[in-house]
Amino acid sequence: MKLTQPIRLTMVGGGSWATALVKILSENNVSVKWWLRKASDAEHIRKFGHNPSYLSDVQINTRKVKVCTKIRESFKDSDYVILAVPAAFISDALRGLKPDHFTGKSVVSAIKGMVPEANQLVTDWVSEHYNVPNERMSVIAGPCHAEEVALEKQSYLTIASQDTDRAEDVANLLRCRFVQATPVDDIYGIEYSAVMKNIIALACGITRGLGYGDNFQAVLVSNAMQEIKRFVDAIYPKHRDLSGSAYLGDLLVTAYSPFSRNRTFGTLIGRGYTIQSAQAEMNMIAEGYYAVKSIYEINQQFGVDMPITEAVYKILYEKAAPTGAMNVLKEVLT
Numbered sequence: 001m002k003l004t005q006p007i008r009l010t011m012v013g014g015g016s017w018a019t020a021l022v023k024i025l026s027e028n029n030v031s032v033k034w035w036l037r038k039a040s041d042a043e044h045i046r047k048f049g050h051n052p053s054y055l056s057d058v059q060i061n062t063r064k065v066k067v068c069t070k071i072r073e074s075f076k077d078s079d080y081v082i083l084a085v086p087a088a089f090i091s092d093a094l095r096g097l098k099p100d101h102f103t104g105k106s107v108v109s110a111i112k113g114m115v116p117e118a119n120q121l122v123t124d125w126v127s128e129h130y131n132v133p134n135e136r137m138s139v140i141a142g143p144c145h146a147e148e149v150a151l152e153k154q155s156y157l158t159i160a161s162q163d164t165d166r167a168e169d170v171a172n173l174l175r176c177r178f179v180q181a182t183p184v185d186d187i188y189g190i191e192y193s194a195v196m197k198n199i200i201a202l203a204c205g206i207t208r209g210l211g212y213g214d215n216f217q218a219v220l221v222s223n224a225m226q227e228i229k230r231f232v233d234a235i236y237p238k239h240r241d242l243s244g245s246a247y248l249g250d251l252l253v254t255a256y257s258p259f260s261r262n263r264t265f266g267t268l269i270g271r272g273y274t275i276q277s278a279q280a281e282m283n284m285i286a287e288g289y290y291a292v293k294s295i296y297e298i299n300q301q302f303g304v305d306m307p308i309t310e311a312v313y314k315i316l317y318e319k320a321a322p323t324g325a326m327n328v329l330k331e332v333l334t
């Protein structure tokens with residue numbers, strides 16, 4: 001359906017995904033107030049129509065997109081807010097806002113991570129801190145790398161909300177020449193799966209870095225799908241088909257694509273980089289680094305069998321040697 005009324009939307013985040021989403025939204029009748037943390041990036045976009053730090057080839061339509069570094073100002077008069085910063089920085093990004101600033105807005109999380117200090121999904125955290133009712137929240141999921149959006153490669157998004165009419169409204173903002181978007185209702189299942197695929201991508205990267213091959217990775221990814229199913233079904237039981245693209249598809253793109261931040265970070269760890277040096281090597285954030293701690297800790301209550309998550313946790317948080325942790329893991333995969 002074509003959008004006849006211009007939609008007013010706030011984009012929160014200055015990274016690759018926010019930049020790609022701004023590009024997609026500019027294909028439609030959406031006017032965007034784009035909040036970025038770095039004043040120098042905002043100024044560069046205003047002057048030259050490009051984000052100098054991420055996806056700098058993407059042309060920003062500055063008639064439709066107004067950049068801004070004051071979060072309160074960016075929230076004024078918008079109908080939708082899309083959150084697209086790494087989960088570890090969400091609290092910083094929204095500092096200064098009160099529940100009133102969210103009144104009446106549809107809040108969309110494009111984040112695939114856990115809020116580390118709270119061990120919470122982003123939708124739960126936002127709902128708790130800003131009194132946003134669950135039915136006004138949705139998430140953007142699906143196998144979609146910002147770098148391919150920049151190149152206008154055909155991509156698919158899944159929009160999940162408890163309110164499927166709302167999911168359809170959000171999907172409608174994002175459908176364009178090169179993006180299809182499908183509304184669904186499994187918001188928690190999809191949010192947890194999106195968080196967990198990042199942990200699996202770390203494991204894929206680590207084993208790549210250690211010299212394991214395609215045969216092993218295929219087994220790792222198949223076992224990972226079962227691990228994700230066990231965890232998601234335990235934490236949020238619901239009939240769901242995990243072979244769909246928001247679950248299996250997202251796992252595959254992250255596990256196999258050279259664009260993947262999590263796989264790249266894992267590969268550096270497998271090659272012997274320290275966590276600090278791997279982080280310094282990348283201008284981008286690997287959400288899985290934070291997520292593995294949250295999921296590991298949450299699972300202490302559930303006791304789900306999660307050997308891949310445990311191996312990654314031990315490497316990143318208990319200083320286990322990657323070789324030894326993967327030697328243990330390889331014995332339990334089937």
Ligand SMILES: NC(=O)c1ccc[n+]([C@@H]2O[C@H](COP(=O)([O-])OP(=O)(O)OC[C@H]3O[C@@H](n4cnc5c(N)ncnc54)[C@H](O)[C@@H]3O)[C@@H](O)[C@H]2O)c1
Nearest residue numbers: 014015016017018084085086089111112145146284285287
């Ligand atoms: N990049 C993708 O292809 C893609 C696709 C789907 C979902 N996502 C999700 O989108 C979210 C944002 O990821 P991204 O890929 O745009 O990030 P990115 O790695 O490209 O960019 C890093 C972002 O973190 C911000 N940042 C870095 N250090 C910070 C600090 N100390 N305080 C506050 N902010 C800081 C930067 O300003 C920038 O916005 C993540 O949850 C990611 O999983 C990304």
Ligand SMILES: O=P(O)(O)OC[C@H](O)CO
Nearest residue numbers: 142143144254260261262
């Ligand atoms: O593949 P990553 O680690 O860059 O994560 C990005 C997105 O979640 C892919 O859908």
